[in-house]
Amino acid sequence: MQLKKTMVWDLPTRLFHWVLVLAFALAWATYKDSRHLGLHTIAGYTFFGLLMFRLVWGVVGSHYARFREFSYAPKEVLAYLRSLLGSGIKHYIGHNPAGAWAIFVLITFGLLLSVSGVIVLGGEEQQGLLAGKISFDQSALFRTLHELIAWTMVGLVAVHVTGIIVESLLHRENLIGSMFRGTKWVSGESANVTSHRLVASVLTVSFLTWSAVSLNGYISATEAQPYQPFKGPVLAMNELWNEECGACHLAFHPNLLPARSWQRLFEQQADHFQEDLMLDEATFNELTNYALMNSAEEKKTEAAWKIDRTVKKSETPLQITALVYWKDKHSDIADETWQREKIQSKTNCGACHYDAELSTFQDSAMRIPK
């Protein structure tokens, strides 16, 4: 039988595929370290945008890219899978039934992953499209979902890649290469597919523009002026507080401890970590009032929310560094690191957190100095 080199995957479909792979890989590489949340978010939006494009392209794209072309009934999938074990495997030019289902499931989970990501960003970080529309508490469930979906995606990718390799071996054709070149060796009749260079160009230009815009902050950042992709909420500040507390240490914002802790600290003002604060009555009242009105219970920031939910109700911690949440967040910092010239003390929050004075403690606003 005569084999003919035939275009199967148009250029936009191939671009979609590989940039999606890159976006997913970037999101995966940046999810653990919260310092990289900015990049993770950019990867996520890219991923989401690509999927949206694919939904449209699945309707108006070229023959083999159309959803209609690879919508197989479950029984066809089973028949195909059964045929893999025997002889007489049916050869499909586009997606085979099992692969097609993998694509639909991947796209569905990809969309769920994107949507849950935007919800977590809006709730846990109060950033992005849904900032202010979702509470910290509501976001907790979506955080779990986002993680579960992501792991499922990894599993699905593994199935997808395994399927590709198995089929490549069985049919003695390089399917991975086809996703780069767009062509397959086809015998007999096949649909006419063009490259769709115009759509591919628009897609490429959009992608490059978006990359330049979203990554600009990272590229133009310097050591002295690091990029801070997210700004936290503006918290209530008190001049007297900043002056009194800030004389000896960072004026830790009241949102970093529960109200009962502040109450206790002010009651013990004559022995404040071996110092007598000697606050006069007016100062004492103003500071206490400010602390109690703006404590962790107000949940104005992610840190405050997490401090509030992790402090045992039976405990009254008097130091921020004694908080379970604080310890957990700083557990991977070596003793040697704390000794560094630019850090020196665990109370020197500003050494690593650029927004320490604003007390917003954004995930991405920190770097450990050398």
Add this chain to the structure above:
Amino acid sequence: MKKFFLMMTTVVCGLIINLSANAGSVESLQSDYQVQGAGPFSAAAGETMWQKEYLDEKSGKQRSCQTCHGKDLTRSGKHARTGKVIEPLARSVNSERLTEVKFMKKWLKRNCKWTVGRECSAQEKGDFLEYLKGQ
């Protein structure tokens, strides 16, 4: 022209009043101490006490003014516990020093308590200020 002179006179007078108020604040605090029966003040006595070490019984450590302010008053010091930078005390390099009575009173009170273990007498505080004025 008349207007201009009037304006300049106002500005110059304002400056003089402002400067003398600043220069005077440490003296006015000292004269308060004199009213309380202290004086005359000695920079040498202030310096001796400034450098003297006092044992803190709770921590077992020696404390002096230099613990936090450092040996060289023209350079910044460091809070003993938190490590926070304390701006230089010498007014030859830090013009904000010794300009605000309320501020001086507060820290003379608190820091004597931490360092010496008790509040300082009017005489001692006046001596400290006399010493610091020359820095």
